[in-house]
Amino acid sequence: MAHCKAPEQPMPIPTASMAHLKIQSPDPSSPASRPSMQDPNGTWLLEKHLSSNIPLLLKLQKIPFLIRHAITSSPVHLILTQYTETDAKGQAQTHLDLIQRTAGTLSLPVIEDKRVLDWVEREHEDIVFGKLLTRSVFVRGNVSDKGAVRPDLEVNVRVREGQEVIERFLRGEIDVDGGQTDGFLVEEEEGVETGADEGGKGLWVHTLEINEKSAWRAETVWGFEMVKGERYLTSRVVVANGKGKYQLGRMVFKFLSRED
Numbered sequence: 001m002a003h004c005k006a007p008e009q010p011m012p013i014p015t016a017s018m019a020h021l022k023i024q025s026p027d028p029s030s031p032a033s034r035p036s037m038q039d040p041n042g043t044w045l046l047e048k049h050l051s052s053n054i055p056l057l058l059k060l061q062k063i064p065f066l067i068r069h070a071i072t073s074s075p076v077h078l079i080l081t082q083y084t085e086t087d088a089k090g091q092a093q094t095h096l097d098l099i100q101r102t103a104g105t106l107s108l109p110v111i112e113d114k115r116v117l118d119w120v121e122r123e124h125e126d127i128v129f130g131k132l133l134t135r136s137v138f139v140r141g142n143v144s145d146k147g148a149v150r151p152d153l154e155v156n157v158r159v160r161e162g163q164e165v166i167e168r169f170l171r172g173e174i175d176v177d178g179g180q181t182d183g184f185l186v187e188e189e190e191g192v193e194t195g196a197d198e199g200g201k202g203l204w205v206h207t208l209e210i211n212e213k214s215a216w217r218a219e220t221v222w223g224f225e226m227v228k229g230e231r232y233l234t235s236r237v238v239v240a241n242g243k244g245k246y247q248l249g250r251m252v253f254k255f256l257s258r259e260d
Helices: 054-060 065-073 165-172
Strands: 042-046 077-086 092-103 111-116 123-126 130-143 149-151 200-212 214-225 230-241 248-255
Touching: 054 065, 054 230, 054 248, 111 123, 111 130, 149 200, 165 214, 165 230, 165 248
Parallel strands: none
Antiparallel strands: 042 077, 042 248, 077 092, 092 111, 123 130, 130 149, 130 200, 200 214, 214 230, 230 248
């Protein structure tokens, strides 16, 4: 998503395949049953009217106009599958598989992105974003001077002007226009192995994508936020090119169903 790194700125589903996709709102009285960063499994719909700057992000990533138009004019579904496997050294690793599809007359191939949340650099290639070097990891939060808990991460995207804005946006302190915001919800489930610092608060997914050929970097923080009074999965993204120009964006996803 390929943050998955604001909108102008993070594939269609055939009509027949969409017939069984029904809205399935989790019971708010039962937090354990609703999607979380430890269990985001299910199908999500990109709510474009709540998102911001998607076209601008794609343009800065040098995505061709027809592909940008297909993404911005068609419904976009994201299927997330998170699971744990043991590596060759016997260590447990959290995997996060992302499948992105569009639905509509402007069809794009399905994008599949398989991540391991260990911050190890891996190669990925797809028809939209090209050949990438990617990293992903769980992060915890720390407490600010004002008592707010924000994701504790080292920002890799570097620009000559606007670095503080980028860092405050990715941590959820401000929105894409620079205004103050409540930011990410601080949520976590007890007894769930994540590999993140167990002494920290909250839980988020931090990703980085580098396209060396097109000279851009995209950095993303995934979490949950309250948007217009409802809880959504969001990805806060910053994309920067080799000339130091950058764009902020936020993608907002509505939970549809545990079934894909």
